[in-house]
Amino acid sequence: MATDAAPTPVARTPVVDRDVPRAAAPAPPAPPAPAPPPSDRGWGVPLAVLIVGMFMSVLDISIINVAIPTMQLDFGATTDQIQWVENGYSLALGVVVPVSAWMAAKFGPGRVYNLSLLGFAAGSALCGLAWDLNSIVAFRVLQALPGGVLPVVTLTILYKIVPPDKIGAAMGMYGLGIIVAPAVGPTLGGYLVEYVDWRLIFFINVPVGILGVIAAVMLLPRFGPTPVGRFDLLGFLSVATGLVCLLLALTEGQKWGWTSYSIMILLTVGVLGLALFVVIELEVERPLLNVRVFKHWAFTNSLMLVSVLSIGLFAVLFYIPLLLQQARGLGAFDTGLLLLPQALVMAVIMPTAGLLYDKIGPRWPAAIGLAIVALGTYMLTDVTLESSTEHVVWVLVLRAVGMGLAMMPIMTGGLSAVPPDQVDGASAFNNVVQRTSSALGLAGLTSLVTYSREQFSLDRGLLVSTDTPMPVLAPGATGEMAGMYAVYQQTQTIAFVEAMHSLFIVTAIITAAGIPLALMLRSGPSKPAAGGPVVAAH
Incomplete structure (x- = not known):
């Protein structure tokens, strides 16, 4: 027995090494497997769910414009005071958009999307219940916090679920929210304000938000958080x-x-x-945001072009309704109807532009689109008090063709130049630039309109001598005063229209200045990077 036991410890070591599998021994937990690349199957329906939620948040920016005068009357506010309904929303966006990418990475984009959609619906309900000016401003700020997150996290999820060779088509659909929603807003808002109640422009978001969350939970893929470290x-x-x-x-x-x-x-x-x-x-x-993404010239160039288009888009969307309502005397709903065809045209053109991007790249759609926008904007200088509504609609439709052709190829080309792990931050920069450039452009152009209107009014007033006969609209002194006031009103209206022409000329020049930048964009379809997902060729 002693001789049999002696070899046992000698033989034990080689037996364990050779015959016992390593997998049987305890091992530290393996790191999580990387997420599989986007599949070509089943991304259309999830993308539609994302677009509906994001569309709602962007629509709310423009839909409220036509409700401002009615809200001012209801709350007994001055013009300066009621403007804070929009200003508070814009300022809150400036705070939340930069942190959106971090939140999506920290807690998972799907979870952040669902919570933001619910938060936006809740904020909308509070806005609809507002009882005075202070409450509506406070609730608009609360509404903006999740509303600013939605476009950023939507773009993040889009790049996770869509195959790289289909990004152009998907971004064309995504663009329906970015561009078409602001164009549809005045029509929908005008109808609700004129025929129902301005509070419905907020309450309508509640069922849409709830249904959107249910659809997102059922249809969106699950994405876990990624390591982002401390805030x-x-x-x-x-x-x-x-x-x-x-x-x-x-x-x-x-x-x-x-x-x-x-x-x-x-x-x-x-x-x-x-x-x-x-x-x-x-x-x-x-x-928080990787500013090194600006080392990629294609991305930086796209942001400059996005700024150009944002200035042109929001300046015209803001001032054309004013021109139609103040100078031509149209109602809110009728004005919205005149703006609807351009929204429908963009809804058709943008997906087509996305397909073009997949085939030929961003350069030519962007350059041709910018040229059409510049031409259409300049043609708005022909719009006068005597112009037919059909002429106005056709010029706006021409601009819409160019806008729909250019915007998504520009954005997609820029984001495709950024490494996949930096898309979150790049999309946040995209939203910041859109908001800031549109605000900057609108503020600068408003100053131009104010100065031009005062100058044109003064020049026309100097042409009227003291002995110029005035129309008499009724017997006696009252009729003479009414006639003088009518002449004054007509002079102010003509001065306003001429100031609009100055705005359109400047906006057309700004848009045309982007064409050389568009010619620097990539031409040709994206090319796959070795061993990885498809990346845009530079």
């Missing part, structure tokens, strides 16, 4: 301060005076805050 508090404070100061200066510059101390201080703090943000993001290990 970059300093970066957030600097970018939020910078954006809020800039947006406040841009929205109040006309009223406070562009050279006033308040505006100059806000602009200075805003620029310094954004500069500090860049410095912080270059130094921290895990930045």
